Amino acid sequence: MNTAAAVAAGLAGLGLGASLIIAIGAQNAFVLRQGVRREHIGIVIAICIASDVVLIGLGVAGAGALFTAVPWLVEVARWAGAAFLLFYAVLAARRAIRPAVLSVDRSARPAATARGVALTCLALTWLNPHVYLDTLVLLGSVASTHGELRWAFGAGAAVASAIWFTLLGLGARALAPxxxxxxxWRVLDVVIAAVMVVVALTLLLPVFS
Structure with a gap:
């Protein structure tokens, strides 16, 4: 394998992966909030990175063809994802209305369990059909154009994910003051609620258009 070609494929994957991951969305909003709260952020970062690595790997391996062959899988993911996002938007809106739970000090607010945070992160990741379109279909399709270097391309995309979620989760701590x-907190949760609603609507608009 040509080392220079492998590096070029990896950088291409890094660039495309970053362009898909670094965008305002449900998952990034959740990572930001947990990072600011300094609450189980290690678990959140690990889940986001591990999920992306698995999905990117499946995309590079050609699993994206499954969504093309079985369209109803996309519809199931679409409706389940939209329902969960709208539910989470309601929770964020309620937090914005209730200032008693909007404290950085852990002793002044109910602590979320690691299990609850992990399940929410998994749902925001795996119930979003956009993640399948981005990783399995788009990244997988582009990776296939690199032939035997497709795994170098996939590795680059996975590195982009690891760098982004680590920076976002740990960097958010600087915003604690x-x-x-x-x-x-009110502003953040209003923004999060709005993002969740917008993402949910983008999932449902193709159904009603």
Whole structure:
């Protein structure tokens, strides 16, 4: 295998992976919130990275063809994802309305369990059909154009995911002083609720168009 060609394929995967991952969405909003709260962020980062590695690997291996062959799988993911996102939007809106739970200080607010945070992160990741279209279909299709170097391309995309979620989750801690103010939490949760609703609507619009 040509080393230079492998590096080029890896960088291509890194670039495309980053362009797909670094966008305002349900998963990124959740990672940001947990990072600011300093609450089980290690678990969240690990789940996001591991999920992307698995999905990217499946895409490179050609699993994206399954969604093309069985269209109803996309529809199931679409409706389940939209329902969960709308539910989470309601929870975020309720948090914005109730300032008593909008504290950075853990002793001043109910602590979320590691299990609850993990399940929410898994749902936001695996119930979003966009993640399948991005990783299995789009990344998988582009990876296939690299022939025997497709795994180098996939590795680059996986590295992009690892870098982004680590920076987002741990970097959010620097914002903690800002979020010592209840108003900042209100704004964040309003934004999160809005993002969830917008993402849910983008999932449902093709159904009604």
């Amino acid at each position: 800002l979020f010592a103010r209840p108003l900042a």
